Amino acid sequence: MSKQRVIVVGGGLAGLAATMKVAELGMSVLLISFLPVKRSHSVCAQGGINGAVNIKGEGDSPEIHFYDTVKGGDFLANQPLCKDMCHQAPYIINLMDRLGVNFNRTPEGNLDFRRFGGTLYHRTAFAGATTGQQLLYALDEQVRHYEVQGLVEKMELHEYLGAVLNNEGRCVGAVINSLRTGEIITVKGDAVILATGGPGLVYGRSTNSTVCTGTAVTSAYLQGAKYGNGEFIQIHPSAIPGRDKLRLMSESARGEGGRVWVPRKAGDSRKAKDIPDKERFYFLEERYPLYGNLVPRDVGAREIYDICVNEGLGVKGEMKVYLDLTHHTQEFLDRRLGGILETYEKFTGVDPRNEPMEIFPAVHYSMGGIWTDYTPTVDGLIDYQSPSNQMTNIKGLYAAGEADYQYHGGNRLGANSLLSCIYTGLMMSPGVINYVNNLPETAEDIPQKTFDDTCRQWQEKFSNIKKMNGSENPYSLHRELAEQMITNVLIVRQNNKLETTLDKINEFESRWKNIACLDTSDWSNPVPSFINQLWNMIHLSKVITKGALMRDEFRGSHYKPEFDLEQPDDFQPDTYVEFEKQKANGGLNESAFDKQHLAYMKRYAANNEKWLKTTIAEYKNGTTGLEGGPEISFEDVDTSLISPRPRKYN
Amino acid sequence: MLDTLTFKIKRQNNAESSPYWENFVIQYIPNSNVISCLMDIQTNPVNSKGEKVAPVVWQSNCLEEVCGSCTMVINGKVHQACSALIDKLEKPIILEPMSKFPVIRDLIVDRSRMFDALKKVQAWVSADGYHDLGPGDSQSQSVQEVAYKLSECMTCGCCVEACPQYTKDNNFLGAAAINQARLFNIHQKGNDITEQRLDTLMQEGGISDCGNAQNCVEVCPKSIPLTESIAEIGRQVSGKLWRNIFKA
Amino acid sequence: MDSHFILRRISSLAGIVPIGLFLVYHLYMQLYLHSGAEIYNNEVNSFYDSPLATWALIIVVYIPLLLHSIMGVILVFDNKIQPSYTYFSHLLYWLQRLSGIGVLLFIIAHIWNAKLGPWIEGTWGTHFEHLSSGFTDPETGMITKTVYVLGVIGAVFHFSNGLNTFCMTWGIALTPTSQKRVRIFSYLVFIFLIVSTFYALSAIW
Known part of the structure; x- marks a missing residue:
């Protein structure tokens, strides 16, 4: 029998974690990456990685972490996976420590932890303010070690274009495009893991890196993979404005005591430092006394939007607020936040140690992604040997990291993404190997014709792209698409605007056909590849927008003001648990509840009945738009472990 | 106030062809960086003579100076294009690919020599496995602070680009790799591998090819104390030299 | 450990001990x-x-000097000139190489002039007269003086800056602070030796 191998696409945390684990288990891996893996977007993650190690003796535990995660995601995440992830988190942090990540330390030499959004515990391990970079490097080093040993082969500077499916629709390889030679080839693999990250570039400027186009994921969707919860796009409350990119100002700035405020007087033209404390409006602290500046990101972004747009209190009348760290000493800031403060200073020319930073919300993360499966055990954890963990509905095609949809529900908690990336990469590997070992035939045994035919289709597609000589500049068209998405599918969503956006996107789709391929050479030419990416971005933006249009509710990051259930100010989530308990016992004593509360709980229950579901987008020819678009359906969420209840952070 | 901005870009179609200069005039927008100007050229790839040309190509990713992709020579000095702010640069702005690596096209070079160097110095921890082996060793804050600084290296290539000793014709490993060797020698897992790293560094292309020009530490965008790392490795190989002489 | 490394290390050591020490003694005389x-x-x-x-x-001077010179000449050609990096230590790097070549030429002339020449002519032993007559010769005196001045400055610079790089190469000065201290020490050595030597030469100027 010929040798089996796994193809991993993407060299970020999830891809490298999977690569290293599969290699450890003895199977060879072909690692395909758009860039040298060390330059992947994971380096941008700053604040830290969550794990309830309870080093501070606060009584933190994986179960509380699990609860915070599920609650932060507004109960839209499948709970066994979340639970298992949170239980594995302390081990993952220890593993990364052993692999050489330079986590910050306590005076005694233990791992130090800081606070992050959406929790009241010190649960976030961190390496300065470049935790993602440090974690990625540690995994990169392990993979390099396997590369030297011959178990891992890297094909960097290659772009994944699509999966090769055999006649049963099983994935047996991938079509890849060399970004250097422009050559399109197929590679054979018994399983393909897509760990290709998020789609921030659909919004043009975001906190994402330039490779985060979501192309690989969209390609899978166009080939028939289901896409889950597309409309759940996380807006990070604090980013630094920029013309090419909106650079992230980590949540750790707030975790370390950073305070968000605006001048109480609209349009106050004084310098931030000249505004006395009593004339500053610390709106998050006032509105959320318990969590203060560390409310979850969806809440934070909405409040900033409210302050700037509805109240008109944005700094200098713009969509900006202050993030203030100036009360800390220089030494403290340099040790705990050095990296991000340097970044701020480098790109704005202002020293955040002396002057409050000006920040604003920006697209940051996609909770949604390719639909994937899992197998729970009886105690609500995950059966690691199951081949279906992280498998998409295309057999043999897997997804991991930000590319999948499973872990963060309607809103991701800060510092849970690094965790979910490493967790999925490690967790899925035994199952992937079981899958490969139990296949009737290896990819090597599949007739060459299968590969050649798929390869030819893609070669033709690209040669057609190169022949395009219309009048549209692909890069300008991308800016227009992004403008639409930023304006209409961001923090606040309205159905009429979403409808016009869908029309607009269809218009972009037809304009795409009138693109000029600016550069037709073969060698190291990014233009044809970008034109193909743009096509995929257009389709992904349809998934996001249509998902948003269909979901008539307010959940997590998806906010439609007209469907806000208007939680009474004095309502406590525990009341709802009691309400559900009584209902389940068949004896709901309505008079025991406050009338307003009761009405709210009924609204909440009815809303959950209808909308506590995963949005599934499937690509169908001729359904919407010109050639095809998403058909939306809804799927139940596994809420077997923690019963859904209203979120509250104040 | 300026309203246009001229870029003088050294272009090259492929590895074999010869380089040529092309000028681009774009609209001046305050607070831009070099990358956003290159993006502007992409949306309207017309040179200063009014000819439609292929857009300039470059490599970039994170745009916040942590991935190391967009390193190029800007006005004669190596820098990340993302953190090169237009308002702080002399005009016209001259962009060139890095000179120590083979040019692939325009501003893209092949830096695989740097990644190969990381293999040579075995810049990794040899782990017993990825299963649950409990917590790692404890580490003092002071050691962590030293190691953390070293670990910020993003293999961007600034240090070796500015190094007069690192040329296309020799096989010097360069400051970045030496620094990584130091980083992993601090990590007390496996002394064997520490000795192996020093062996590599005591060969042609190793530490003895450093000429003490110290440009590396001046241009490092992450302010990594590279000369300190070189001196530290110098000390370690001195010790090993001594041990080798008296062991043999 | 290969010959590349060992030769460079020996050459580096030879520059200080014995060549450097000999230089100090020679200047003292x-x-x-x-x-x-x-x-x-x-x-x-x-x-x-x-x-x-x-x-x-x-053994102590000529062989080490020969090795140091050969290694130096090899080194001088294996690098890239990058004038846009105008850092002080980069300048020192080039001055070290320039002075190395200059001093090598000077030493050849110096050995010919002060040693082999007198031997052949049979005037060996009258060093003082030989030196002072060379300096005061109405026709070639100025040239001799200039060559000596440049040669001495070059040699002293090469030695004292070499102390500095030696400390880094061998890992004696680790931190930026200690490297700075070594650098200051090397400036002092430079000044001290230059003053001492010019004072000595003033006797026959």
């Missing part, structure tokens, strides 16, 4: 120029005429 011809000649001759002098010179 010149202070006797102020004591007049007789004492100067006696001092110099007692050094060169001692029983082991020739062998000692070959």
Whole structure:
């Protein structure tokens, strides 16, 4: 029998974690990456990685972490996976420590932890303010070690274009495009893991890196993979404005005591430092006394939007607020936040140690992604040997990291993404190997014709792209698409605007056909590849927008003001648990509840009945738009472990 | 106030062809960086003579100076294009690919020599496995602070680009790799591998090819104390030299 | 550990011990120029005429010097000129190489002029007269003086800056602070040796 191998696409945390684990288990891996893996977007993650190690003796535990995660995601995440992830988190942090990540330390030499959004515990391990970079490097080093040993082969500077499916629709390889030679080839693999990250570039400027186009994921969707919860796009409350990119100002700035405020007087033209404390409006602290500046990101972004747009209190009348760290000493800031403060200073020319930073919300993360499966055990954890963990509905095609949809529900908690990336990469590997070992035939045994035919289709597609000589500049068209998405599918969503956006996107789709391929050479030419990416971005933006249009509710990051259930100010989530308990016992004593509360709980229950579901987008020819678009359906969420209840952070 | 901005870009179609200069005039927008100007050229790839040309190509990713992709020579000095702010640069702005690596096209070079160097110095921890082996060793804050600084290296290539000793014709490993060797020698897992790293560094292309020009530490965008790392490795190989002489 | 590494390390060491030490001693001897011809000649001759002098010179000075020179010449051509990096230590790097070549040429001339020449002519032993007549020669005096001045500055610079790079190469000065201290020390050595040598030469100027 010929040798089996796994193809991993993407060299970020999830891809490298999977690569290293599969290699450890003895199977060879072909690692395909758009860039040298060390330059992947994971380096941008700053604040830290969550794990309830309870080093501070606060009584933190994986179960509380699990609860915070599920609650932060507004109960839209499948709970066994979340639970298992949170239980594995302390081990993952220890593993990364052993692999050489330079986590910050306590005076005694233990791992130090800081606070992050959406929790009241010190649960976030961190390496300065470049935790993602440090974690990625540690995994990169392990993979390099396997590369030297011959178990891992890297094909960097290659772009994944699509999966090769055999006649049963099983994935047996991938079509890849060399970004250097422009050559399109197929590679054979018994399983393909897509760990290709998020789609921030659909919004043009975001906190994402330039490779985060979501192309690989969209390609899978166009080939028939289901896409889950597309409309759940996380807006990070604090980013630094920029013309090419909106650079992230980590949540750790707030975790370390950073305070968000605006001048109480609209349009106050004084310098931030000249505004006395009593004339500053610390709106998050006032509105959320318990969590203060560390409310979850969806809440934070909405409040900033409210302050700037509805109240008109944005700094200098713009969509900006202050993030203030100036009360800390220089030494403290340099040790705990050095990296991000340097970044701020480098790109704005202002020293955040002396002057409050000006920040604003920006697209940051996609909770949604390719639909994937899992197998729970009886105690609500995950059966690691199951081949279906992280498998998409295309057999043999897997997804991991930000590319999948499973872990963060309607809103991701800060510092849970690094965790979910490493967790999925490690967790899925035994199952992937079981899958490969139990296949009737290896990819090597599949007739060459299968590969050649798929390869030819893609070669033709690209040669057609190169022949395009219309009048549209692909890069300008991308800016227009992004403008639409930023304006209409961001923090606040309205159905009429979403409808016009869908029309607009269809218009972009037809304009795409009138693109000029600016550069037709073969060698190291990014233009044809970008034109193909743009096509995929257009389709992904349809998934996001249509998902948003269909979901008539307010959940997590998806906010439609007209469907806000208007939680009474004095309502406590525990009341709802009691309400559900009584209902389940068949004896709901309505008079025991406050009338307003009761009405709210009924609204909440009815809303959950209808909308506590995963949005599934499937690509169908001729359904919407010109050639095809998403058909939306809804799927139940596994809420077997923690019963859904209203979120509250104040 | 300026309203246009001229870029003088050294272009090259492929590895074999010869380089040529092309000028681009774009609209001046305050607070831009070099990358956003290159993006502007992409949306309207017309040179200063009014000819439609292929857009300039470059490599970039994170745009916040942590991935190391967009390193190029800007006005004669190596820098990340993302953190090169237009308002702080002399005009016209001259962009060139890095000179120590083979040019692939325009501003893209092949830096695989740097990644190969990381293999040579075995810049990794040899782990017993990825299963649950409990917590790692404890580490003092002071050691962590030293190691953390070293670990910020993003293999961007600034240090070796500015190094007069690192040329296309020799096989010097360069400051970045030496620094990584130091980083992993601090990590007390496996002394064997520490000795192996020093062996590599005591060969042609190793530490003895450093000429003490110290440009590396001046241009490092992450302010990594590279000369300190070189001196530290110098000390370690001195010790090993001594041990080798008296062991043999 | 290969020959590449070992030769460079030996060369680096040789630059300080013994060549550097010999240079210091050699410059120190010149202070006797102020004591007049007789004492100067006696001092110099007692050094060169001692029983082991020739062998000692070959082993301690000429062989190390030859190695250091060959390695130096090889090094000078294996690099890239990058004038846009205008950092002080980069300047020192080039001055070290430039002075190395200059001093090598000077030493060749110096050995010819002060050693082989007198031997062949049979005037060996009258060092003071030889040196002072060379300096005061109405026709070539200026040239000789210029060559000596440049040669001495070059040698002293090469040595004191070499102290600095030696400390880094061998890992003696680790931190930026200690490297700075070593650098200041090397400036002091440079100034001290230059002052001392020019004071010595002033006796026959």
